[in-house]
Amino acid sequence: DAKTTQPPSMDCAEGRAANLPCNHSTISGNEYVYWYRQIHSQGPQYIIHGLKNNETNEMASLIITEDRKSSTLILPHATLRDTAVYYCIVRVAWGGSEKLVFGKGTKLTVNP
Amino acid sequence: DTGVSQDPRHKITKRGQNVTFRCDPISEHNRLYWYRQTLGQGPEFLTYFQNEAQLEKSRLLSDRFSAERPKGSFSTLEIQRTEQGDSAMYLCASSLGAGMAKNIQYFGAGTRLSVL
Numbered sequence: 001d002a003k004t005t006q007p008p009s010m011d012c013a014e015g016r017a018a019n020l021p022c023n024h025s026t027i028s029g030n031e032y033v034y035w036y037r038q039i040h041s042q043g044p045q046y047i048i049h050g051l052k053n054n055e056t057n058e059m060a061s062l063i064i065t066e067d068r069k070s071s072t073l074i075l076p077h078a079t080l081r082d083t084a085v086y087y088c089i090v091r092v093a094w095g096g097s098e099k100l101v102f103g104k105g106t107k108l109t110v111n112p
Numbered sequence: 113d114t115g116v117s118q119d120p121r122h123k124i125t126k127r128g129q130n131v132t133f134r135c136d137p138i139s140e141h142n143r144l145y146w147y148r149q150t151l152g153q154g155p156e157f158l159t160y161f162q163n164e165a166q167l168e169k170s171r172l173l174s175d176r177f178s179a180e181r182p183k184g185s186f187s188t189l190e191i192q193r194t195e196q197g198d199s200a201m202y203l204c205a206s207s208l209g210a211g212m213a214k215n216i217q218y219f220g221a222g223t224r225l226s227v228l
Contacts, residue, residue, distance in 0.1 A: 042221055042222075043116070043203050043205075043219030043220050043221050043222050044155065044203070044205075044219045045219070046216050046217070046218060046219075049216070085154075087154055097168060098143070098145070098160045098167070098168055098215075099145070099157035099160065099168065099170070100147075100155070100157065100217060101157070102154025102155045102156070103154055104152075104153065104154055105154055
């Protein structure tokens with residue numbers, strides 16, 4: 001079972017920031033938080049990952065709370081092409097299983 | 113930059129037939145993963161290879177499923193005696209290896225299987 005909880009759906013206006021929450025209250029000290037997204041009929045696309053510090057790349061920012069029990073993925077200026085299912089995943093950094101355990105994710109709809 | 117390549121993109125078959133899918137990972141990626149995704153669900157892990165060695169298998173990988181990576185490059189996933197419940201998207205991913213920066217899994221576009 002997935003170790004994360006996400007809202008099933010969210011809406012966002014084009015050009016505005018999209019903030020996608022994720023709860024991972026049972027996260028362990030050696031587990032990273034990953035975000036992927038899946039646009040309809042395509043394979044999942046890696047977005048970003050982090051351990052405890054906030055991270056930013058060209059696609060998004062990841063904000064992890066100090067207790068690491070939740071995180072938020074931020075798309076600073078959402079476009080129509082960001083409409084997708086977004087998956088938050090926790091996974092051990094070393095040792096353990098290699099698999100990614102996907103939940104049902106959040107269906108983000110960016111509206112014009 | 114060539115990503116993960118999967119072939120075919122779509123496969124329609126009749127129940128009871130055998131099917132084989134191919135995955136070509138990103139060059140120099142020594143880890144290769146197979147996942148299955150049914151409608152409305154997230155992908156589910158099936159198996160993974162490090163080079164040619166199959167190191168982890170899910171209980172979802174029944175006896176009718178077999179995966180190989182004979183030379184540590186491309187991989188094949190075969191389903192024997194297909195059933196309607198096998199209808200799904202089969203996804204392949206690859207990663208560079210150990211160490212967090214190297215172990216990001218990059219996915220292909222998938223092979224959509226329809227069993228009639």
